[in-house]
Amino acid sequence: MPDMVPGHARPTILVVEDEVPLLTLLRYNLEKQGFRVEEAADGQEALLRVAEAKPDLVLLDWMLPAMSGLEVCRQLRRRPATRDLPIIMVTARTEDQDAVRALDTGADDHIGKPFVMDALMARIRALLRRSGSIAAKGVLAWRDIAMDQDAHRVSRNGRPLHLGPTEYRLLEFFLQHPGRVFSREQLLDAVWGRDIHVEPRTVDVHIRRLRKAINAEGEEDVIRTVRSAGYALDTEER
Secondary structure, three states, X not given: OOXXXXXXXXXXXXXXXXXXXXXXXXXXXXXXXXXEEEEEOOHHHHHHHHHHOOOOEEEEEOOOOOOOHHHHHHHHHHOHHHOOOOEXXXXXXXXXXXXXXXXXXXXXXXXXXXXXXXXXXXXXXXXXXXXXXXXXXXXXXXOOEEEXXXXXXXXXXXXXXXXXXXXXXXXXXXXXXXXXXXXXHHHHXXXXXXXXXXXXXXXXXXXXXXXHHHOOOOOOOOEEEEOOXXXXXXXXXX
C-alpha cells in the first residue's frame, strides 16, 4: 500500500537508468506505491532534470553512458540546492569497496543488482521519511492490538504477533478502518492492488491465517465475518 497520507503531495522519484526493461519495472512499482516518477537515461539528462525541477529522491544507477552515477552524485553534492537531496545508488558491483565509494561520494544508501523490490521500496520510504518528504507512519492501535509501522512489529495484549507479509498488510488496512465492512473485492484492491489478478477466495485463506495469528486461545475473535458482505476488524458484540 502507498506510504503517503491524505493531503500530502506525492513525492517525486527521479530514476536514472539506461536499461529500459529495468526502468519500466521500477516505474511500475514506484507508481503502484503512490510515487510520481521522472526518468533520465544518462547522467547529463539527470543533472538537467534535477535543475529544472528538484525531485524528492534520486534513484541513480552507477553504470551510465558518458557520465557515471558517481560523477552525477559528486556534481549534485557540490550544488547548494541539491547538497541534501536523498540519493540511492544502484549498482551491479558487489565489492565492499564499491559500496564504500558510493557512500563516500555522497550517496545516502546503495543497493546491488539484482535487488528485491520490497527492500528497495523500504529504503526509499526510509530516506523520504528522514528528509521529511513523507510522514512517519507511527503506531496504529485498536483495543488490545498495536502495530508499530516503522518497526514493522505487531502485538496483542503485549504479546508479539508473527504475521506473514500479506497478513500484515491485511491487518494494517483493517486497523486503518476499524469497524468498517469490506468486501473481498475491496480487500483485493487495497491489499493486493488493482493490477494483481487473484481469486476473491484468496482473501478467505489469508483471513484464516490472520485469525490464527492474532487470536490466542481464550481471546475474542476480532475479525468479524459479515455473511454475503465481507470482513471487518470488529466483534459480534460491541
